[in-house]
Amino acid sequence: MTPPPPTALASAPTATPELDITLTKTQTKVKKSGGGCGCTSKSDTAPAISESMQARIEKHPCYSEEAHHHYARMHVAVAPACNIQCNYCNRKYDCANESRPGVVSELLTPEEAAHKVLVVAGKIPQMTVLGIAGPGDPLANPEKTFRTFELIAEQAPDIKLCLSTNGLMLPDYVDRIKALNVDHVTITLNMVDPAIGEKIYPWVHYRRKRYRGIEGVKILHERQMEGLEALQEADILCKVNSVLIPGVNDEHLPEVNAAIRERGAFLHNIMPLISAPEHGTYFGLNGQRGPNPKELKAVQDKCAGNMKLMRHCRQCRADAVGLLGEDRSQEFTKEKFMEMSADYSLETRQAVHIGIEQNRAAVAEKKQAAATGTHAVADSPKVLVAVATKGGGLVNQHFGHAREFMIYEVDATEAKFIGHRKVADYCQGGYGEEAALEGIISTVADCKAVLAAKVGPCPQKELQKAGLTVVEAYDVIETVARHFYDEHVLTA
Numbered sequence: 172m173t174p175p176p177p178t179a180l181a182s183a184p185t186a187t188p189e190l191d192i193t194l195t196k197t198q199t200k201v202k203k204s205g206g207g208c209g210c211t212s213k214s215d216t217a218p219a220i221s222e223s224m225q226a227r228i229e230k231h232p233c234y235s236e237e238a239h240h241h242y243a244r245m246h247v248a249v250a251p252a253c254n255i256q257c258n259y260c261n262r263k264y265d266c267a268n269e270s271r272p273g274v275v276s277e278l279l280t281p282e283e284a285a286h287k288v289l290v291v292a293g294k295i296p297q298m299t300v301l302g303i304a305g306p307g308d309p310l311a312n313p314e315k316t317f318r319t320f321e322l323i324a325e326q327a328p329d330i331k332l333c334l335s336t337n338g339l340m341l342p343d344y345v346d347r348i349k350a351l352n353v354d355h356v357t358i359t360l361n362m363v364d365p366a367i368g369e370k371i372y373p374w375v376h377y378r379r380k381r382y383r384g385i386e387g388v389k390i391l392h393e394r395q396m397e398g399l400e401a402l403q404e405a406d407i408l409c410k411v412n413s414v415l416i417p418g419v420n421d422e423h424l425p426e427v428n429a430a431i432r433e434r435g436a437f438l439h440n441i442m443p444l445i446s447a448p449e450h451g452t453y454f455g456l457n458g459q460r461g462p463n464p465k466e467l468k469a470v471q472d473k474c475a476g477n478m479k480l481m482r483h484c485r486q487c488r489a490d491a492v493g494l495l496g497e498d499r500s501q502e503f504t505k506e507k508f509m510e511m512s513a514d515y516s517l518e519t520r521q522a523v524h525i526g527i528e529q530n531r532a533a534v535a536e537k538k539q540a541a542a543t544g545t546h547a548v549a550d551s552p553k554v555l556v557a558v559a560t561k562g563g564g565l566v567n568q569h570f571g572h573a574r575e576f577m578i579y580e581v582d583a584t585e586a587k588f589i590g591h592r593k594v595a596d597y598c599q600g601g602y603g604e605e606a607a608l609e610g611i612i613s614t615v616a617d618c619k620a621v622l623a624a625k626v627g628p629c630p631q632k633e634l635q636k637a638g639l640t641v642v643e644a645y646d647v648i649e650t651v652a653r654h655f656y657d658e659h660v661l662t663a
């Protein structure tokens with residue numbers, strides 16, 4: 172049986188959830204429990220962020236987990252060449268550092284890229300960040316990369332510029348990066364021990380010479396450390412991406428975490444290796460598997476507490492457009508965007524952002540009300556819930572339309588986002604597919620509940636058969652999670 176919705180339904184969802192939240196008053200039921208729990212996951216108690224730092228990240232969907240519910244990013248694929256070889260990359264595909272291998276990007280010139288940014292900035296005013304992340308390495312293509320940044324800085328000054336690199340050439344360009352006001356740089360750094368790096372990088376091309384094996388890895392390692400220090404010196408925010416490769420660097424990543432923390436990195440993003448034979452990568456062809464969600468979480472938990480940890484990465488394509496987790500790149504193919512007018516307007520964008528911030532404040536208030544404080548329950552059990560959302564920090568998506576579920580770990584003191592899981596589209600032309608449903612259920616089988624705006628009768632029945640509670644609601648995620656927890660876990 173479906174339990175009644177924990178909150179009254181607010182106004183119906185619209186295409187722009189940011190502008191359409193009618194917040195409802197919710198009731199939180201408190202029940203004391205002395206129950207213990209075996210879960211020992213460390214919470215992300217990273218050092219508090221200063222107000223000025225908060226201002227630098229508050230509209231960046233990758234640097235702020237909270238912002239990623241509200242603001243979008245886009246990438247432009249202007250950088251085809253690369254100067255190293257990673258065993259998880261096949262050059263036919265997008266850079267695996269910042270993308271999901273599988274689809275080749277359309278390469279753009281800096282001028283085409285700038286036009287695309289102005290078009291998207293007009294059509295998706297919540298797009299606040301322009302990243303260059305491939306399909307090769309942006310700093311192996313410095314002129315194209317920096318020319319693109321220059322053009323965008325001139326024509327769209329409110330858009331944050333973001334760069335992702337393997338770090339090999341970073342020390343040479345930190346001054347230029349600073350001069351262009353690029354405030355966010357990501358280095359993909361998978362090891363601090365060249366012996367481990369040797370299993371990941373077969374060669375490095377540096378200053379017109381190719382170095383194979385450990386010789387090349389040592390150069391890469393030294394340059395990455397130098398680059399990190401130079402970014403710290405220049406006060407540029409740095410995120411480190413590490414690809415978790417089971418049996419290669421899984422046990423080593425806490426050491427990487429310590430090394431980057433010492434050198435002032437702001438955020439650590441530990442992401443799973445994506446590996447399949449059809450990608451044609453060395454790892455894919457040689458049976459190297461990626462981690463499962465449990466293994467990924469275990470390593471993330473080991474590193475949590477020392478510094479801010481990113482758990483909401485979507486391993487985007489080098490031409491991604493939209494909120495993290497949604498892919499609107501097909502709306503802006505070269506053929507299409509070259510025909511569109513660049514209707515960027517700073518005033519319009521600012522007005523939209525004011526609306527988003529008002530909405531965000533209202534969501535934060537509800538989130539706060541759903542949080543701890545009211546619940547003095549020590550060692551309450553932690554449970555996972557799967558959330559269908561299309562943004563805005565809300566449970567606001569139909570179960571059948573979800574392409575991914577956001578996973579929250581809930582106990583009596585907090586509802587903490589811990590990751591997302593992709594699933595096949597269940598609704599295909601209005602008909603549920605049995606196989607897809609089975610896949611979805613097995614993907615969220617370790618969760619206690621599914622929270623969605625609506626769940627059809629058939630999936631509802633199957634979810635309940637699999638032991639999951641179905642909660643239908645349209646409200647702030649933490650509020651719905653709190654109600655579910657209080658009513659179905661604390662009282663159980």
Ligand code: CLF
Nearest residue numbers: 233244269302333484485486487
């Ligand atoms: Fe792009 Fe990367 Fe900038 Fe973000 S992505 S260049 S920091 S604007 Fe973000 Fe995408 Fe993960 Fe990258 S979700 S792959 S972390």
Ligand code: SF4
Nearest residue numbers: 253257260266267307
């Ligand atoms: Fe591929 Fe990126 Fe590695 Fe270069 S840095 S080999 S493009 S994954």
